[in-house]
Amino acid sequence: MRETASAAAKPYHHGDLSRALVMAARRILEAEGPGALSLRAVAREAGVSPAAPYHHFKDKNELLEAVAHEGWMQLGSEVAKARSESPTQRAALTNIGVAYVIFARQNPALYRVMYDGMRDRTEMPLHAKDSDSGWSQVECAIVEAGGDPDPAELQLATIAAWCAAHGLAEMASFREFDSLKESLGGEEGFIRAILDHIGVFIRPGRDRPVQ
Amino acid sequence: MRETASAAAKPYHHGDLSRALVMAARRILEAEGPGALSLRAVAREAGVSPAAPYHHFKDKNELLEAVAHEGWMQLGSEVAKARSESPTQRAALTNIGVAYVIFARQNPALYRVMYDGMRDRTEMPLHAKDSDSGWSQVECAIVEAGGDPDPAELQLATIAAWCAAHGLAEMASFREFDSLKESLGGEEGFIRAILDHIGVFIRPGRDRPVQ
DNA sequence: CACCGATCTGAACGGTGTCAACATAGATCT
Protein backbone atom coordinates (compact mmCIF):
# COMPACT_ATOMS: atom_id res chain seq x y z
CA MET A 1 0.00 0.00 0.00
CA ARG A 2 2.97 2.25 -0.40
CA GLU A 3 2.16 5.62 -1.91
CA THR A 4 4.60 6.07 -4.74
CA ALA A 5 7.00 3.25 -4.32
CA SER A 6 9.95 4.85 -2.62
CA ALA A 7 10.21 8.47 -1.74
CA ALA A 8 7.69 10.44 0.27
CA ALA A 9 5.43 7.65 1.39
CA LYS A 10 4.40 8.78 4.84
CA PRO A 11 5.43 6.06 7.22
CA TYR A 12 3.09 4.90 9.91
CA HIS A 13 5.62 5.73 12.53
CA HIS A 14 6.87 9.24 12.32
CA GLY A 15 10.38 8.80 13.54
CA ASP A 16 10.78 11.85 15.72
CA LEU A 17 7.34 13.10 16.49
CA SER A 18 8.10 14.96 19.68
CA ARG A 19 10.51 17.27 17.96
CA ALA A 20 8.22 17.57 14.97
CA LEU A 21 5.37 18.57 17.27
CA VAL A 22 7.40 21.24 18.99
CA MET A 23 8.48 22.59 15.65
CA ALA A 24 4.92 22.55 14.37
CA ALA A 25 3.79 24.39 17.48
CA ARG A 26 6.39 27.09 16.99
CA ARG A 27 5.41 27.42 13.35
CA ILE A 28 1.76 27.92 14.28
CA LEU A 29 2.75 30.30 17.03
CA GLU A 30 4.66 32.52 14.66
CA ALA A 31 2.17 32.35 11.86
CA GLU A 32 -1.15 32.62 13.66
CA GLY A 33 -0.43 33.64 17.21
CA PRO A 34 -1.09 31.95 20.53
CA GLY A 35 -4.84 31.89 20.05
CA ALA A 36 -4.57 29.40 17.23
CA LEU A 37 -2.30 27.07 19.14
CA SER A 38 -4.54 24.09 19.80
CA LEU A 39 -3.23 20.62 20.30
CA ARG A 40 -5.29 19.42 17.37
CA ALA A 41 -3.89 22.14 15.16
CA VAL A 42 -0.37 21.13 16.11
CA ALA A 43 -1.12 17.52 15.30
CA ARG A 44 -2.66 18.60 12.01
CA GLU A 45 0.38 20.71 11.18
CA ALA A 46 2.62 17.75 11.95
CA GLY A 47 0.48 15.54 9.72
CA VAL A 48 -0.67 13.26 12.45
CA SER A 49 -3.88 12.30 14.22
CA PRO A 50 -5.19 14.38 17.15
CA ALA A 51 -4.39 11.68 19.68
CA ALA A 52 -0.86 11.00 18.53
CA PRO A 53 0.76 13.70 20.67
CA TYR A 54 -0.39 11.91 23.80
CA HIS A 55 2.25 9.28 23.27
CA HIS A 56 4.91 11.94 23.69
CA PHE A 57 3.35 14.52 26.00
CA LYS A 58 0.91 13.70 28.75
CA ASP A 59 -0.81 17.01 28.25
CA LYS A 60 -1.20 19.96 26.00
CA ASN A 61 0.55 21.75 28.78
CA GLU A 62 3.54 19.46 28.59
CA LEU A 63 3.92 20.24 24.91
CA LEU A 64 3.79 23.93 25.67
CA GLU A 65 6.42 23.41 28.31
CA ALA A 66 8.70 21.86 25.73
CA VAL A 67 8.10 24.80 23.43
CA ALA A 68 8.76 27.20 26.27
CA HIS A 69 11.94 25.37 27.16
CA GLU A 70 13.25 25.84 23.66
CA GLY A 71 12.39 29.49 23.97
CA TRP A 72 14.31 29.87 27.21
CA MET A 73 17.32 28.18 25.69
CA GLN A 74 17.22 30.50 22.74
CA LEU A 75 16.82 33.53 24.99
CA GLY A 76 19.75 32.32 27.06
CA SER A 77 22.00 32.20 24.05
CA GLU A 78 20.88 35.62 22.85
CA VAL A 79 21.71 36.98 26.25
CA ALA A 80 25.08 35.29 26.22
CA LYS A 81 25.83 36.74 22.83
CA ALA A 82 24.89 40.24 23.90
CA ARG A 83 27.05 39.90 26.96
CA SER A 84 30.11 38.54 25.22
CA GLU A 85 29.94 41.19 22.53
CA SER A 86 29.79 44.06 24.97
CA PRO A 87 32.82 46.33 24.90
CA THR A 88 32.91 46.81 28.66
CA GLN A 89 31.60 44.95 31.63
CA ARG A 90 29.63 47.97 32.63
CA ALA A 91 27.84 48.03 29.30
CA ALA A 92 27.14 44.32 29.44
CA LEU A 93 24.28 44.49 31.90
CA THR A 94 22.36 47.03 29.88
CA ASN A 95 23.03 45.12 26.71
CA ILE A 96 21.68 41.98 28.31
CA GLY A 97 18.51 43.82 29.20
CA VAL A 98 18.18 45.13 25.68
CA ALA A 99 18.74 41.68 24.20
CA TYR A 100 16.15 40.22 26.53
CA VAL A 101 13.49 42.73 25.61
CA ILE A 102 14.27 42.58 21.91
CA PHE A 103 13.95 38.81 21.96
CA ALA A 104 10.57 39.11 23.62
CA ARG A 105 9.50 41.70 21.08
CA GLN A 106 10.63 39.62 18.14
CA ASN A 107 8.98 36.45 19.41
CA PRO A 108 5.93 37.78 21.20
CA ALA A 109 3.84 34.65 20.92
CA LEU A 110 6.68 32.43 22.04
CA TYR A 111 7.51 34.75 24.90
CA ARG A 112 3.92 34.63 26.00
CA VAL A 113 3.95 30.85 26.06
CA MET A 114 7.20 30.94 28.00
CA TYR A 115 5.77 33.12 30.71
CA ASP A 116 2.33 31.56 30.77
CA GLY A 117 3.95 28.24 31.57
CA MET A 118 5.90 29.95 34.28
CA ARG A 119 3.02 31.51 36.12
CA ASP A 120 1.45 28.79 38.16
CA ARG A 121 4.75 27.04 38.53
CA THR A 122 6.34 26.66 41.89
CA GLU A 123 9.81 27.30 40.49
CA MET A 124 11.31 29.31 37.73
CA PRO A 125 12.21 27.02 34.91
CA LEU A 126 15.23 28.34 33.26
CA HIS A 127 17.92 29.41 35.52
CA ALA A 128 18.57 27.12 38.43
CA LYS A 129 21.21 24.72 37.23
CA ASP A 130 22.97 25.80 34.09
CA SER A 131 25.80 28.20 34.60
CA ASP A 132 25.02 29.78 31.25
CA SER A 133 21.34 30.24 31.96
CA GLY A 134 19.94 33.70 31.58
CA TRP A 135 19.66 34.09 35.30
CA SER A 136 23.23 33.33 36.23
CA GLN A 137 24.44 35.47 33.39
CA VAL A 138 22.60 38.41 34.82
CA GLU A 139 24.10 37.67 38.21
CA CYS A 140 27.59 37.60 36.78
CA ALA A 141 27.00 40.74 34.78
CA ILE A 142 25.77 42.58 37.85
CA VAL A 143 28.85 41.63 39.83
CA GLU A 144 31.16 42.45 36.96
CA ALA A 145 29.48 45.80 36.53
CA GLY A 146 30.34 46.69 40.08
CA GLY A 147 27.26 45.47 41.90
CA ASP A 148 27.29 44.18 45.43
CA PRO A 149 28.56 40.59 45.33
CA ASP A 150 26.96 39.73 48.65
CA PRO A 151 24.67 36.77 47.83
CA ALA A 152 21.50 38.17 49.37
CA GLU A 153 22.04 41.57 47.83
CA LEU A 154 22.92 40.02 44.51
CA GLN A 155 19.77 37.98 44.46
CA LEU A 156 17.68 41.07 45.07
CA ALA A 157 19.47 42.97 42.35
CA THR A 158 18.98 40.11 39.92
CA ILE A 159 15.31 39.86 40.69
CA ALA A 160 14.96 43.60 40.27
CA ALA A 161 16.67 43.54 36.91
CA TRP A 162 14.61 40.61 35.74
CA CYS A 163 11.38 42.27 36.85
CA ALA A 164 12.22 45.38 34.93
CA ALA A 165 13.16 43.50 31.80
CA HIS A 166 10.05 41.36 31.90
CA GLY A 167 7.80 44.31 32.57
CA LEU A 168 9.33 46.25 29.74
CA ALA A 169 9.10 43.25 27.45
CA GLU A 170 5.36 43.23 27.92
CA MET A 171 4.76 46.95 27.93
CA ALA A 172 6.89 47.60 24.88
CA SER A 173 4.20 46.03 22.74
CA PHE A 174 1.68 48.79 23.33
CA ARG A 175 1.14 50.80 20.21
CA GLU A 176 0.61 53.75 22.46
CA PHE A 177 4.33 54.24 22.69
CA ASP A 178 4.91 54.20 18.96
CA SER A 179 5.55 57.90 18.60
CA LEU A 180 7.76 57.92 21.65
CA LYS A 181 9.78 55.08 20.18
CA GLU A 182 10.21 56.94 16.96
CA SER A 183 11.48 60.03 18.75
CA LEU A 184 14.01 57.85 20.56
CA GLY A 185 15.43 56.34 17.43
CA GLY A 186 13.38 53.17 17.18
CA GLU A 187 12.65 50.22 19.35
CA GLU A 188 16.13 49.78 20.74
CA GLY A 189 16.46 53.44 21.61
CA PHE A 190 13.21 53.21 23.49
CA ILE A 191 14.32 50.13 25.37
CA ARG A 192 17.62 51.70 26.35
CA ALA A 193 15.90 54.87 27.45
CA ILE A 194 13.61 52.95 29.79
CA LEU A 195 16.35 50.76 31.16
CA ASP A 196 18.30 53.94 31.74
CA HIS A 197 15.70 54.93 34.27
CA ILE A 198 15.95 51.72 36.18
CA GLY A 199 18.74 51.71 38.72
CA VAL A 200 19.80 48.11 38.49
CA PHE A 201 20.91 48.66 34.96
CA ILE A 202 24.12 50.58 35.37
CA ARG A 203 24.22 53.62 33.17
CA PRO A 204 27.64 53.97 31.52
CA GLY A 205 28.86 57.51 31.74
CA ARG A 206 25.99 58.78 33.80
CA ASP A 207 26.05 56.72 36.94
CA ARG A 208 28.33 57.40 39.82
CA PRO A 209 31.67 55.60 39.43
CA VAL A 210 31.43 51.91 39.97
CA GLN A 211 33.63 51.83 43.03
CA MET B 1 -46.39 29.19 37.28
CA ARG B 2 -44.74 31.24 39.98
CA GLU B 3 -42.43 29.26 42.22
CA THR B 4 -43.55 30.12 45.74
CA ALA B 5 -45.97 32.89 45.23
CA SER B 6 -43.97 35.96 45.94
CA ALA B 7 -40.40 35.95 47.04
CA ALA B 8 -37.60 34.20 45.25
CA ALA B 9 -39.40 33.21 42.09
CA LYS B 10 -36.72 33.59 39.49
CA PRO B 11 -38.08 36.06 37.00
CA TYR B 12 -37.68 35.42 33.32
CA HIS B 13 -35.91 38.70 32.96
CA HIS B 14 -33.04 39.09 35.29
CA GLY B 15 -33.10 42.80 35.90
CA ASP B 16 -29.40 43.57 35.89
CA LEU B 17 -27.71 40.73 34.15
CA SER B 18 -24.60 42.53 32.95
CA ARG B 19 -23.54 43.41 36.47
CA ALA B 20 -24.54 39.97 37.71
CA LEU B 21 -22.39 38.40 35.01
CA VAL B 22 -19.37 40.46 35.90
CA MET B 23 -19.83 39.58 39.54
CA ALA B 24 -20.23 35.92 38.71
CA ALA B 25 -17.08 36.05 36.63
CA ARG B 26 -15.11 37.57 39.48
CA ARG B 27 -16.48 34.96 41.85
CA ILE B 28 -15.35 32.15 39.57
CA LEU B 29 -12.03 33.85 39.05
CA GLU B 30 -11.31 33.99 42.75
CA ALA B 31 -12.63 30.55 43.54
CA GLU B 32 -11.32 28.45 40.66
CA GLY B 33 -8.81 30.54 38.81
CA PRO B 34 -8.66 31.85 35.26
CA GLY B 35 -8.69 28.38 33.74
CA ALA B 36 -12.23 27.76 34.90
CA LEU B 37 -13.53 31.05 33.56
CA SER B 38 -15.68 29.97 30.65
CA LEU B 39 -18.58 31.99 29.41
CA ARG B 40 -20.87 29.06 30.05
CA ALA B 41 -19.62 28.75 33.59
CA VAL B 42 -20.30 32.42 34.18
CA ALA B 43 -23.82 32.05 32.83
CA ARG B 44 -24.32 28.98 35.01
CA GLU B 45 -23.07 30.84 38.06
CA ALA B 46 -25.45 33.67 37.30
CA GLY B 47 -28.28 31.17 36.92
CA VAL B 48 -28.91 31.88 33.30
CA SER B 49 -28.69 30.08 29.98
CA PRO B 50 -25.42 29.95 28.04
CA ALA B 51 -26.74 32.30 25.38
CA ALA B 52 -28.04 34.98 27.71
CA PRO B 53 -24.76 36.86 28.06
CA TYR B 54 -24.80 37.63 24.36
CA HIS B 55 -27.54 40.17 24.90
CA HIS B 56 -25.17 42.19 27.08
CA PHE B 57 -21.73 41.44 25.69
CA LYS B 58 -20.99 40.73 22.07
CA ASP B 59 -18.17 38.42 23.04
CA LYS B 60 -16.62 36.50 25.83
CA ASN B 61 -13.84 38.99 25.40
CA GLU B 62 -16.14 41.91 26.02
CA LEU B 63 -17.20 40.39 29.31
CA LEU B 64 -13.60 39.95 30.30
CA GLU B 65 -12.98 43.56 29.39
CA ALA B 66 -15.70 44.60 31.76
CA VAL B 67 -14.17 42.47 34.48
CA ALA B 68 -10.75 43.92 33.75
CA HIS B 69 -12.14 47.42 33.85
CA GLU B 70 -13.49 46.85 37.33
CA GLY B 71 -10.08 45.57 38.29
CA TRP B 72 -8.32 48.65 36.98
CA MET B 73 -10.75 50.88 38.86
CA GLN B 74 -10.13 48.98 42.05
CA LEU B 75 -6.38 49.11 41.54
CA GLY B 76 -6.61 52.81 40.90
CA SER B 77 -8.33 53.42 44.20
CA GLU B 78 -5.86 51.23 46.07
CA VAL B 79 -3.06 53.26 44.58
CA ALA B 80 -4.78 56.50 45.50
CA LYS B 81 -5.24 55.31 49.04
CA ALA B 82 -1.60 54.32 49.36
CA ARG B 83 -0.54 57.67 47.99
CA SER B 84 -2.76 59.78 50.19
CA GLU B 85 -1.78 57.88 53.30
CA SER B 86 1.93 58.33 52.70
CA PRO B 87 3.68 60.49 55.29
CA THR B 88 5.92 62.20 52.78
CA GLN B 89 5.84 62.79 49.07
CA ARG B 90 9.08 60.98 48.75
CA ALA B 91 7.63 57.86 50.35
CA ALA B 92 4.52 58.02 48.21
CA LEU B 93 6.06 56.63 45.05
CA THR B 94 7.41 53.57 46.75
CA ASN B 95 4.14 53.06 48.57
CA ILE B 96 2.29 53.23 45.29
CA GLY B 97 4.54 50.53 43.91
CA VAL B 98 3.98 48.39 46.96
CA ALA B 99 0.22 48.85 46.77
CA TYR B 100 0.26 47.94 43.09
CA VAL B 101 2.17 44.74 43.60
CA ILE B 102 0.17 43.75 46.65
CA PHE B 103 -3.05 44.21 44.75
CA ALA B 104 -1.75 41.99 41.98
CA ARG B 105 -0.67 39.41 44.52
CA GLN B 106 -4.01 39.42 46.30
CA ASN B 107 -6.02 39.19 43.10
CA PRO B 108 -3.77 37.13 40.88
CA ALA B 109 -6.47 35.79 38.62
CA LEU B 110 -8.07 39.18 38.21
CA TYR B 111 -4.72 40.77 37.52
CA ARG B 112 -4.05 38.19 34.87
CA VAL B 113 -7.33 38.97 33.15
CA MET B 114 -6.53 42.65 33.37
CA TYR B 115 -3.23 42.26 31.62
CA ASP B 116 -4.35 39.62 29.17
CA GLY B 117 -6.95 42.00 27.88
CA MET B 118 -4.28 44.62 27.59
CA ARG B 119 -1.87 42.65 25.49
CA ASP B 120 -3.15 42.76 21.98
CA ARG B 121 -4.70 46.14 22.54
CA THR B 122 -3.45 49.13 20.70
CA GLU B 123 -3.78 51.37 23.73
CA MET B 124 -3.48 51.01 27.41
CA PRO B 125 -6.93 50.94 28.90
CA LEU B 126 -6.72 52.54 32.23
CA HIS B 127 -4.88 55.70 32.38
CA ALA B 128 -5.46 58.08 29.55
CA LYS B 129 -8.38 60.22 30.63
CA ASP B 130 -9.08 60.08 34.33
CA SER B 131 -6.92 62.31 36.42
CA ASP B 132 -7.12 59.77 39.22
CA SER B 133 -6.12 56.83 37.08
CA GLY B 134 -3.19 54.80 38.22
CA TRP B 135 -1.01 56.18 35.50
CA SER B 136 -1.47 59.86 36.23
CA GLN B 137 -1.09 59.20 39.91
CA VAL B 138 2.31 57.69 39.28
CA GLU B 139 3.23 60.69 37.17
CA CYS B 140 2.23 63.08 39.93
CA ALA B 141 4.03 61.04 42.53
CA ILE B 142 7.20 61.03 40.50
CA VAL B 143 7.15 64.79 40.11
CA GLU B 144 6.29 65.32 43.75
CA ALA B 145 9.10 63.03 44.77
CA GLY B 146 11.55 65.24 42.96
CA GLY B 147 11.61 63.62 39.56
CA ASP B 148 12.22 65.53 36.37
CA PRO B 149 8.96 67.26 35.42
CA ASP B 150 9.96 67.55 31.78
CA PRO B 151 7.14 65.75 29.94
CA ALA B 152 9.31 63.44 27.86
CA GLU B 153 11.48 62.55 30.80
CA LEU B 154 8.44 62.09 32.99
CA GLN B 155 6.85 59.73 30.54
CA LEU B 156 9.97 57.61 30.46
CA ALA B 157 10.16 57.54 34.23
CA THR B 158 6.52 56.56 34.50
CA ILE B 159 6.91 53.76 32.00
CA ALA B 160 9.99 52.57 33.83
CA ALA B 161 8.19 52.51 37.17
CA TRP B 162 5.21 50.76 35.67
CA CYS B 163 7.40 48.16 34.02
CA ALA B 164 9.12 47.40 37.27
CA ALA B 165 5.89 47.13 39.19
CA HIS B 166 4.29 44.90 36.62
CA GLY B 167 7.32 42.69 36.36
CA LEU B 168 7.53 42.35 40.11
CA ALA B 169 3.81 41.68 40.33
CA GLU B 170 4.27 38.66 38.14
CA MET B 171 7.54 37.44 39.52
CA ALA B 172 6.47 37.75 43.13
CA SER B 173 4.24 34.73 42.68
CA PHE B 174 7.10 32.29 42.29
CA ARG B 175 7.33 30.03 45.26
CA GLU B 176 11.02 30.00 44.67
CA PHE B 177 11.33 33.26 46.55
CA ASP B 178 9.42 32.06 49.58
CA SER B 179 12.42 31.74 51.84
CA LEU B 180 13.78 35.05 50.68
CA LYS B 181 10.46 36.68 51.46
CA GLU B 182 10.46 35.22 54.91
CA SER B 183 13.93 36.54 55.61
CA LEU B 184 12.76 39.98 54.53
CA GLY B 185 9.80 40.08 56.84
CA GLY B 186 7.10 38.81 54.59
CA GLU B 187 5.63 39.72 51.26
CA GLU B 188 5.72 43.46 51.74
CA GLY B 189 9.29 43.46 52.92
CA PHE B 190 10.23 41.51 49.84
CA ILE B 191 8.42 43.94 47.57
CA ARG B 192 10.03 46.95 49.21
CA ALA B 193 13.44 45.36 48.98
CA ILE B 194 13.10 44.82 45.26
CA LEU B 195 11.68 48.26 44.59
CA ASP B 196 14.59 49.61 46.59
CA HIS B 197 16.87 48.34 43.87
CA ILE B 198 15.03 50.18 41.15
CA GLY B 199 16.05 53.72 40.52
CA VAL B 200 12.70 55.20 39.60
CA PHE B 201 11.41 54.35 43.03
CA ILE B 202 13.03 56.91 45.22
CA ARG B 203 14.63 55.40 48.27
CA PRO B 204 13.88 57.47 51.35
CA GLY B 205 16.95 57.93 53.46
CA ARG B 206 19.25 56.26 51.04
CA ASP B 207 18.98 58.21 47.85
CA ARG B 208 20.69 61.47 47.24
CA PRO B 209 18.62 64.43 48.47
CA VAL B 210 15.74 65.29 46.26
CA GLN B 211 16.93 68.74 45.36
C1' DC C 1 -55.89 46.29 25.09
C1' DA C 2 -52.45 45.30 21.21
C1' DC C 3 -48.12 45.53 20.07
C1' DC C 4 -43.01 46.04 19.99
C1' DG C 5 -38.53 45.65 21.44
C1' DA C 6 -35.58 43.94 24.87
C1' DT C 7 -34.37 39.88 27.15
C1' DC C 8 -34.02 34.98 27.98
C1' DT C 9 -34.35 29.85 26.53
C1' DG C 10 -33.40 25.64 23.75
C1' DA C 11 -31.24 23.37 20.41
C1' DA C 12 -27.68 23.25 17.28
C1' DC C 13 -22.84 23.74 14.91
C1' DG C 14 -17.99 23.30 14.72
C1' DG C 15 -13.97 23.21 17.54
C1' DT C 16 -11.36 21.70 21.61
C1' DG C 17 -8.71 18.46 25.20
C1' DT C 18 -8.66 13.89 26.47
C1' DC C 19 -9.30 8.98 26.66
C1' DA C 20 -10.05 4.02 25.47
C1' DA C 21 -9.90 0.46 22.01
C1' DC C 22 -7.61 -1.07 18.24
C1' DA C 23 -3.80 -1.31 14.45
C1' DT C 24 0.83 -1.31 13.03
C1' DA C 25 5.80 -1.26 12.96
C1' DG C 26 10.29 -1.97 14.88
C1' DA C 27 13.02 -4.31 18.35
C1' DT C 28 14.10 -8.41 20.85
C1' DC C 29 14.34 -13.26 21.94
C1' DT C 30 14.58 -17.99 20.67
Next chain:
DNA sequence: AGATCTATGTTGACACCGTTCAGATCGGTG
Protein backbone atom coordinates in the same frame (compact mmCIF):
# COMPACT_ATOMS: atom_id res chain seq x y z
C1' DA D 1 13.55 -17.25 10.36
C1' DG D 2 9.39 -16.62 13.15
C1' DA D 3 6.96 -15.26 17.53
C1' DT D 4 6.31 -11.80 20.73
C1' DC D 5 6.58 -7.39 23.14
C1' DT D 6 6.45 -2.56 23.30
C1' DA D 7 6.36 1.87 21.34
C1' DT D 8 3.85 4.49 18.43
C1' DG D 9 0.24 5.44 15.45
C1' DT D 10 -5.32 5.72 14.23
C1' DT D 11 -10.35 5.91 14.97
C1' DG D 12 -14.11 7.06 17.52
C1' DA D 13 -16.18 8.79 21.43
C1' DC D 14 -17.15 12.03 25.44
C1' DA D 15 -17.82 16.36 27.67
C1' DC D 16 -17.08 21.01 27.32
C1' DC D 17 -16.43 25.27 24.95
C1' DG D 18 -17.85 29.80 22.13
C1' DT D 19 -21.30 31.21 19.21
C1' DT D 20 -25.61 31.55 16.56
C1' DC D 21 -30.52 31.30 15.61
C1' DA D 22 -35.41 30.55 16.00
C1' DG D 23 -38.78 30.98 19.27
C1' DA D 24 -40.72 32.06 24.15
C1' DT D 25 -41.53 35.65 27.56
C1' DC D 26 -41.85 39.92 29.53
C1' DG D 27 -41.87 45.33 30.33
C1' DG D 28 -43.37 49.31 28.49
C1' DT D 29 -45.62 52.36 24.93
C1' DG D 30 -49.13 53.27 21.60
